[in-house]
Amino acid sequence: MIEQRRILATAIPGPKSLALGQRKTAAVSAAVGTGLPVYIEAAADGILRDIDGNQLIDFGSGIAVTSVGNGNQRIIDAVSRQIADFTHTCFMVTPYEEYVAVAEELAALTPGDHEKRSALFNSGAEAVENAIKVARSATGRQAVVAFDHAYHGRTNLTMGLTAKNMPYKHRFGPFASEIHRVPMAYPYRWPTGADRCLEEAFEEFVALVHAQIGEDNTAAVIIEPIQGEGGFIVPPDGFLTKVAQYCRDNGIVFIADEVQSGFCRTGDWFASDHEGVVPDLITTAKGIAGGLPLAAVTGRAELMDAVHVGGLGGTYGGNPVACVAALAAIETMREDDLNAAARAIEDTLTPRLKELADRTGRIGEIRGRGAMLAIELVSDQGAKTPDPALTAAVNKACHARGLVTLTCGTFGNVFRFLPPLTIAPELLTEGMDILDEAFDAALG
Template identity: 45%
Template sequence: MSHALIRRRRAVVSDGVGMFAGDTTAVSAQGARIVDADGRELIDFAGGIGVMNVGHCHPEVVAAISAQAQRLLHACIHVATYEPYVELCEALVRLLPHGGPTKAMLVNSGAEAVENAVKIARQATGRSAIVCFEGAFHGRTLLGMSLTAKSAYKRGCGPFAPEIYRVPFPSAFREGRSEDALVAEHLRRFEERFVLGPVPAEHVAAVIIEPVQGEGGFVVAPPDYLRGLAEICTRHGILLVLDEVQTGFCRTGRWAAFEHAGVVPDLSTWAKSMGGGLPIGAVLGRAEVMDAARPGTIGGTYGGNPVACAAALATLRVMEREDLNARAAEIGSMVRARFERLRQEHDVVGDVRGLGAMMAIELCHDRDPARPATEVTAAAVARCRAQGVLVITAGAFGNIIRVLSPLVISNAELERGLEVIGSSVADAAKELATP
């Protein structure tokens, strides 16, 4: 059945719609398990790329979707105001205040959230330039792709949006330096670019950064770096935009990953796990910044769809009631401990990193970041899928195995998945050992 479904897909679905997990199929799912078209169960360590924090088909989310679908499917917030939109914005500003009066707007995806955040920042500052980072991923729309760093996603898609300027992202593993030295050097070079680089500070509307890079390989921005970056932005009248699309809503053990650093952004972007499986995203920010957008310049026909809002409200209730922030911290500790043991046992595991339940290992030959073990990684994840564990890769070289399991995963499922990852990495490394 899976092979037949994949054949049908290849016949009618554009090849440009990537397949990140081989020929995996899905017919149903519950909690942390997916059932494929052949009736085989897989432990889900991908979570729909970080979407299913409350688990697949959570009964409370499904009930909220069903109830709302019987009342109102669509009205368009630009045409008629409906309670689910307003109620969700009230919940978001309560959970994620931005240093005072806070406002929100709702969209359909993370890429849309980023696009609208940039428009708001430009209107609020009267400036046009946006600074982003190497290794960043901010979506596949024109502006999102302009901000995204991964060249594999950009081939043949240009020309890209103008006034985008990219700077290095601090990576202790790749640069082989202590975090303290790394932070000081990167902050100095960041501000130096306003004098020596292509754009002066007074032209920059915003700096956008992921607190933990997602597609870039789960590289965590050091807390001192985020604090220093916030101070530089404040001093130069630049808005700080934190992209929490993958990190938000309990994934890192906090509602927002930026809480770990004690910073408060001017604007932030959200999506993925916010809707419990339905497409919805948001931009949050200081009220005076959000209100700088002229009426009609942000939003869209489907943004904040009432059914998606109902799903998001139910998802937030589950997260609060079940304290998924605490569960994420517990999961992260278990994953880190197992991955650290794997690193000690195998030279191909170069680095273990992440925050909360957003964890990854980077595979490199002889632990050398300049020698990515891409082929070992591909073989390892294929072995995982064959043994009933769904994992996906990340990073420019595809040599990073990332864990984004639902936060409702049981300890037994988690341990089984980690055991399979460990044996798969070991077997793949042995089979593909370099001479």
């Protein structure tokens, strides 16, 4: 077991990581970037250990994937048993109980008490793409509505849904047709002020769908209840409820993309639970299986069963090893009450972020819920001018001090905090101390 403490044995990155980086350059496409080029050999809970013996505090969780922590014994035991039994048959050829058990858990955990069905895939992008397929098949309509600042994946269809050009869409078009974009309810940057964001954003959404698409042509509206790569944007309370009701009133499928926000990350099983919103379809991945590739579309039985037999699936979708990892991860979340752990992380980080904002004057907004928090950096509080240069400098300074941090945002000026839900409280505190030092270093 890795001791849960930070160790700086070398500079970051160390000589062995630098040497392995040269091998990467020679063997791996230059298009595959890395945020922090240290090569990890072991990890447990809130610590990553690299090949140079450095131990880094993990505030990223592999982008919200290892929510139950690396080294989770339930997952290790379940995966070991499953590998010894069999690793793959393809569920579409000869099925197995593990896939069914995951679908049963999803039916029980996702919002709503209606009858549900699930289909399993490998990645969040696959889940989103298949949710669109379901919506189009069930409604007989084609148009799909997505929001500004959205991120839904890197496949051709999901790139079309994603709002940000660089690095996700640049020179990869043309994209799938019948995708339409509307403004996101972004309180911090709403032109007439945060207090008017809810009503005006909803009214603009309704007007644009009516005038430019037509309700009867719209198959689905897809939204992240808390936007991820776009900057952890949290819409005002009531916005999701209004959009979901509008969809119900017009026979439109309401899709909640909970790939990043699902599975206890926000202090609820799903971010939709915060407002009691019940999506027609919900997409999940990332934190579902403790680091193994698994994703799902879960939704109303009449929608999921509307697709013809054979219309959903994939060779590796619902791989049995990934399924048992998901069952073990869900057991951990339930038995160890990781929703409470996420809320405790918020209670620890938020006061420190407020102190940092007051001290530096460079944080325009602190937002998020649970262990899905962010700060938006600006050079001018009044003008709210995005400051990607400061964001990059602080990120670099954190890395040099042994703290794994992530940036995001349409304007490249947002820090996102996604620690494992099992991280030790003292590592959270030390991580915030490092963030303070990094700001001081970046600001000179």
